Amino acid sequence: MDHDPSSEERKLAHINLAMESQISGVLKDKRFNYEPLFEAHPSENEGPKSLNFLGKNLLAGLWVSSMTGGTGPARHINQNLARGVGEFGLGMGLGSCRSLLESDKFFDDFNLRPLVKDQPLYANLGIAQIEKAFENGSWEKIERMVSSLKADGLIIHLNPMQEWFQPEGDLLKRSPLESIDKALEKNSFPLIVKEVGQGMGPKSLKALMKRKLKAIEFGAFGGTNFSRLEQLRQKEEKGFRELALVGHTADEMVSYVNQILKEEKDILCSEIIISGGVQNALHGHHLVQTCKANSVYGQAKAMLIAAQGDYKTFELFLKNQIEGLSMMEKYLTSGANGE
Numbered sequence: 001m002d003h004d005p006s007s008e009e010r011k012l013a014h015i016n017l018a019m020e021s022q023i024s025g026v027l028k029d030k031r032f033n034y035e036p037l038f039e040a041h042p043s044e045n046e047g048p049k050s051l052n053f054l055g056k057n058l059l060a061g062l063w064v065s066s067m068t069g070g071t072g073p074a075r076h077i078n079q080n081l082a083r084g085v086g087e088f089g090l091g092m093g094l095g096s097c098r099s100l101l102e103s104d105k106f107f108d109d110f111n112l113r114p115l116v117k118d119q120p121l122y123a124n125l126g127i128a129q130i131e132k133a134f135e136n137g138s139w140e141k142i143e144r145m146v147s148s149l150k151a152d153g154l155i156i157h158l159n160p161m162q163e164w165f166q167p168e169g170d171l172l173k174r175s176p177l178e179s180i181d182k183a184l185e186k187n188s189f190p191l192i193v194k195e196v197g198q199g200m201g202p203k204s205l206k207a208l209m210k211r212k213l214k215a216i217e218f219g220a221f222g223g224t225n226f227s228r229l230e231q232l233r234q235k236e237e238k239g240f241r242e243l244a245l246v247g248h249t250a251d252e253m254v255s256y257v258n259q260i261l262k263e264e265k266d267i268l269c270s271e272i273i274i275s276g277g278v279q280n281a282l283h284g285h286h287l288v289q290t291c292k293a294n295s296v297y298g299q300a301k302a303m304l305i306a307a308q309g310d311y312k313t314f315e316l317f318l319k320n321q322i323e324g325l326s327m328m329e330k331y332l333t334s335g336a337n338g339e
């Protein structure tokens with residue numbers, strides 16, 4: 001190591017902090033092997049491996065999961081998120097665009113194509129809005145909305161549990177699968193289906209993977225949980241709090257996807273956005289490495305926290321995530337618990 005002016009200070013810190021830095025073997029992360037031998041550090045302009053996802057080029061396998069729009073601070077947050085997606089070559093789902101079906105008042109909250117550039121950008125509606133559109137014969141309104149946003153397609157979120165807990169929630173008259181099939185029949189634009197924080201079991205995943213969807217987003221259990229959130233919103237308890245604890249984690253859902261890919265032949269959708277409770281880039285990297293489908297990982301809450309302030313803060317957050325992913329790609333391989 002070269003001598004530099006701060007060297008003495010650093011050497012002293014090494015002596016003083018050596019005791020504090022002891023880590024018990026019990027804490028070892030068993031998901032990875034650490035292979036320090038074969039790579040140089042990522043150079044300044046070198047990112048993680050780029051990938052083709054949803055028919056476009058992503059410079060890193062990182063997705064901004066659907067969140068907001070149509071309320072005070074949403075425009076600022078969305079513009080930060082979208083700028084980051086455009087700058088770092090990622091992909092993004094819009095928050096529920098339901099208000100745009102009624103009026104253009106909040107159009108600018110969602111009008112993010114200029115910032116996202118040519119990266120994947122998907123509009124978002126709940127399954128209840130899809131059901132209603134077929135009931136009222138107003139599917140064209142949805143087509144117009146997707147087209148006015150210059151979105152690549154539409155994410156349909158499934159949230160029957162949340163809607164049930166929500167006092168003003170929409171109860172479904174048909175199964176979500178029936179409405180999804182009708183939307184697929186229309187063949188208007190690419191469709192993605194997601195949950196919002198409780199994930200889905202193997203039977204639902206298999207049914208979705210056998211349909212001509214562009215992708216499936218997990219919205220898995222283990223992070224933001226909208227049934228819980230609705231319970232928190234209510235002054236009076238509806239009861240059944242424990243229903244918010246039912247669901248499937250992203251780790252579980254990756255293993256269902258792998259099992260389905262192994263066992264089933266007629267798979268039509270095998271691109272996956274692994275989201276819901278993805279704690280950090282290392283967790284996301286592990287999930288993507290373990291998943292046998294073409295996948296990226298997505299985060300909502302973590303992105304929201306980072307994007308609430310100024311753009312510089314969000315830019316730094318994404319820069320650090322991406323630098324971390326490059327390091328992981330270079331020095332980590334799947335370990336004892338990896339498949």
Ligand SMILES: Cc1cc2nc3c(=O)[nH]c(=O)nc-3n(C[C@H](O)[C@H](O)[C@H](O)COP(=O)(O)O)c2cc1C
Nearest residue numbers: 065066067095096157219223224276277299300301
């Ligand atoms: C503030 C907020 C608003 C959200 N709104 C939507 C939405 O409109 N549509 C949707 O599909 N998901 C929505 N979600 C769910 C997220 O897309 C994601 O599935 C969920 O938060 C789990 O990811 P996380 O644990 O990384 O937060 C929202 C999440 C947050 C935090």
